[in-house]
Amino acid sequence: MQPLEIKKDIYWVGAVDFGSMDFHGYSLSPKGSTYNSYLVKDEKIVLFDTVKHDFLSTMLARLSLVTNPESIDYFVINHVELDHSGCLPQLVKMCKPEKIFCSPMGLKAMQAHFDTTGWPIEVKKTGDTLCIGKRTIHFLETRMLHWPDSMFSYIDTDKLLISNDAFGQNIASTVRYSDEVDPAMLEFAMREYYHNIVLPYSQQVLKVLDHVTALKLEIDMIAPDHGLIFRTKEQVNMVLETYRKYALQQTQNKALIVFDTMWHSTEKMAYALSEGLRLAGVESHIMDLKQHHHSTVMTELSRCGLVIVGSPTHNNGIMPNVARMLTYMKGLRPQNRLGAAFGSYGWSGESVNVIHERLSQMGMEMPLPALKTQYVPKEAFLKQCEEAGKTLGEALQVKVAAEAKRLG
Numbered sequence: 001m002q003p004l005e006i007k008k009d010i011y012w013v014g015a016v017d018f019g020s021m022d023f024h025g026y027s028l029s030p031k032g033s034t035y036n037s038y039l040v041k042d043e044k045i046v047l048f049d050t051v052k053h054d055f056l057s058t059m060l061a062r063l064s065l066v067t068n069p070e071s072i073d074y075f076v077i078n079h080v081e082l083d084h085s086g087c088l089p090q091l092v093k094m095c096k097p098e099k100i101f102c103s104p105m106g107l108k109a110m111q112a113h114f115d116t117t118g119w120p121i122e123v124k125k126t127g128d129t130l131c132i133g134k135r136t137i138h139f140l141e142t143r144m145l146h147w148p149d150s151m152f153s154y155i156d157t158d159k160l161l162i163s164n165d166a167f168g169q170n171i172a173s174t175v176r177y178s179d180e181v182d183p184a185m186l187e188f189a190m191r192e193y194y195h196n197i198v199l200p201y202s203q204q205v206l207k208v209l210d211h212v213t214a215l216k217l218e219i220d221m222i223a224p225d226h227g228l229i230f231r232t233k234e235q236v237n238m239v240l241e242t243y244r245k246y247a248l249q250q251t252q253n254k255a256l257i258v259f260d261t262m263w264h265s266t267e268k269m270a271y272a273l274s275e276g277l278r279l280a281g282v283e284s285h286i287m288d289l290k291q292h293h294h295s296t297v298m299t300e301l302s303r304c305g306l307v308i309v310g311s312p313t314h315n316n317g318i319m320p321n322v323a324r325m326l327t328y329m330k331g332l333r334p335q336n337r338l339g340a341a342f343g344s345y346g347w348s349g350e351s352v353n354v355i356h357e358r359l360s361q362m363g364m365e366m367p368l369p370a371l372k373t374q375y376v377p378k379e380a381f382l383k384q385c386e387e388a389g390k391t392l393g394e395a396l397q398v399k400v401a402a403e404a405k406r407l408g
Contacts, residue, residue: 003062004176006229007158007221009041013062015055018172024083026328027196027295031189032172035083036225038162039066040155043133044073047095048153048162049225053086070095074130076137077102078151078164080109084225089114101130103141106149124151140211142166144204146197152208159220166208167239169193169227178228178235187242188299189227194246195302196295200333202247209244249335250407251305253400255284255393258297259310260319265344265376266310272382273308273342273371276389282306282396284389289321294328301329306338306396307364309355313345318354326358338399339364340392342371342385349374367395 004012014036023029035051037059045067051059063069072095077085080102088110092100100121102110107123110116124130124139140152145166153162169189171181178186198205212219222230222239230239255277261267270286277284285300301307311322318326339359343351352370360366371388373381 003039003066006038006176006223006231007160010155010158010160011039011041011062011066012176012223012229013037013039013047013059013066015051015058016172016174017052017055020170020172023170023196028293029170031170033170033226034172036223036227036229037084038223039063039072040132040135041067042135044098045071046074046076046132046137047072047091048076049078049084049164050075050087050091052083056087056090059087073098074132075100076153076162077106077110078153078162079147079225080106080113080149081147081165082113084164085110085113092119101139103139103143103149103151105141105143105147106151109147109149138217140208140215142204142208144201145208146201154217154219156218159218161217161219161222163222164225165197166205166224167222167230167243168224171227173228176229178230178239179232181228186228190239190242191246191302192295192299193226194243195298195332199246199298200331202249202335205243205247209240209247212240246302251336251338251396251400251403252303253282253396254304255282255306255308255396256287256297256301256304257284257308257310258287258289258292258322258325259342260289260312260321261310262312262314262319263376265373266312266342268377268382269342269344269371269373269385270308270310272377272385273340273389273392276386276391277393278389279386280390280393280397282393289319289325294325297325298329298332298334301334301337305336305400306340306392307334307359308340308342308392309359310342311351311355312343313349313351316348316350318343318351322351322355326355330358330362333362335363336403337362337364338392338396339366340368340370340388341366342388344373344375344377346375365399367392
């Protein structure tokens with residue numbers, strides 16, 4: 001793929017990774033990913049971020065079609081994570097830039113990742129600017145969105161926001177713009193990315209969005225470091241509004257039932273709970289952890305106000321798949337959810353109490369005691385599960401209605 005001019009004298013020079021199905025070792029990325037880098041040609045030539053080390057030659061090939069890489073004057077490193085700075089040592093050696101700009105925390109991260117001896121690093125804080133000719137770059141620190149070093153770069157004359165990981169998606173594609181793909185696919189990719197990476201920092205997201213609004217920045221293009229570029233005012237408004245919606249985590253009238261099972265007893269309980277939810281007018285989605293990755297569960301949880309987790313008792317605890325999923329979910333800190341626990345057991349029955357406690361520790365409201373049965377659930381017990389599903393569905397509807405009333 002050739003470099004792409006996204007604005008006059010501003011080029012995408014990144015890399016598309018169709019082969020990456022695993023994002024950073026913890027989240028699936030079934031559509032691959034991109035590592036976006038941008039070059040601005042003005043009186044000073046500026047490179048914003050680099051790419052993953054494996055794609056150095058690809059990036060250099062694209063850069064060379066726009067400018068001699070050795071003519072680059074400045075590097076702006078908005079984020080030091082290695083999928084965006086992996087080529088930095090080689091490029092510093094090759095280009096010998098006059099300056100390398102980063103945030104205060106970026107300096108610490110850069111020094112921790114690389115031998116920066118002799119590098120011409122200069123720190124830029126929120127409110128600082130950099131004149132590169134007819135353009136001025138404005139810097140905005142976005143700490144913990146999603147690393148301490150994260151920073152936005154805004155180019156006023158072009159109304160362009162280079163947003164590093166914020167507003168990204170894991171999409172490998174031969175097109176570069178968000179309006180060139182199916183809107184439903186785009187929203188899913190944004191939701192998948194947010195709820196597996198950005199979710200724990202939702203309060204920081206709201207602060208950053210408010211700050212951007214207060215600054216009254218004119219933005220008609222957002223260029224993230226992963227995925228597609230938002231190039232119209234309508235698309236820019238859409239992504240800003242979508243991130244606000246994600247960050248607010250308003251309770252939604254849908255339930256997620258996630259479980260593991262040994263001899264199908266816990267599975268039977270899951271389907272009985274789902275039937276009760278249906279009778280209460282609540283849609284539910286059932287996910288067997290033998291078939292679904294924990295990151296897929298979080299993507300589905302993004303649309304659900306109730307999460308019901310099931311496991312048989314295994315060695316006085318819970319099944320390993322359930323333990324892994326709950327650990328992952330806790331780290332992502334979902335808010336404003338109801339929770340419930342269920343499961344079968346042979347002789348000791350600890351699993352449901354473990355699940356109940358872990359969901360409670362996440363701040364979930366637990367409307368019902370945990371449901372458990374010994375060995376195989378009988379028809380009468382499955383009826384109890386169905387009634388429990390109805391009760392949970394009604395509790396969810398009450399919570400949704402109360403939140404809607406509170407928000408007006």
